[in-house]
Amino acid sequence: MTPDPYDPTVDYYANAVFSERGRCWRMVHDGEGSGRPTFCEEPVEWVGNHNLVGGRQIRVWSCDGHRAGVEQPEHVGHR
Numbered sequence: 001m002t003p004d005p006y007d008p009t010v011d012y013y014a015n016a017v018f019s020e021r022g023r024c025w026r027m028v029h030d031g032e033g034s035g036r037p038t039f040c041e042e043p044v045e046w047v048g049n050h051n052l053v054g055g056r057q058i059r060v061w062s063c064d065g066h067r068a069g070v071e072q073p074e075h076v077g078h079r
């Protein structure tokens, strides 16, 4: 197994990603063992780009644990 460089405890759901301002782009399995994906509800820390298969690029927001895969991440400003 290859250790995740950021946070090995944060799981994410396959390749389901989405682009929505202010919301983490990853989906995770819920914590109750049902195996169903749910939205990651961690606070957003990063904004950057993600390259989709086929070369398309989307803007994504990410919590700290899901930063892997975000290109050129910038820290989201906190008020």
Ligand SMILES: [Zn+2]
Pocket: 024, 025, 026, 040, 041, 042, 062, 063, 064, 065, 066
């Ligand atoms: Zn997340």
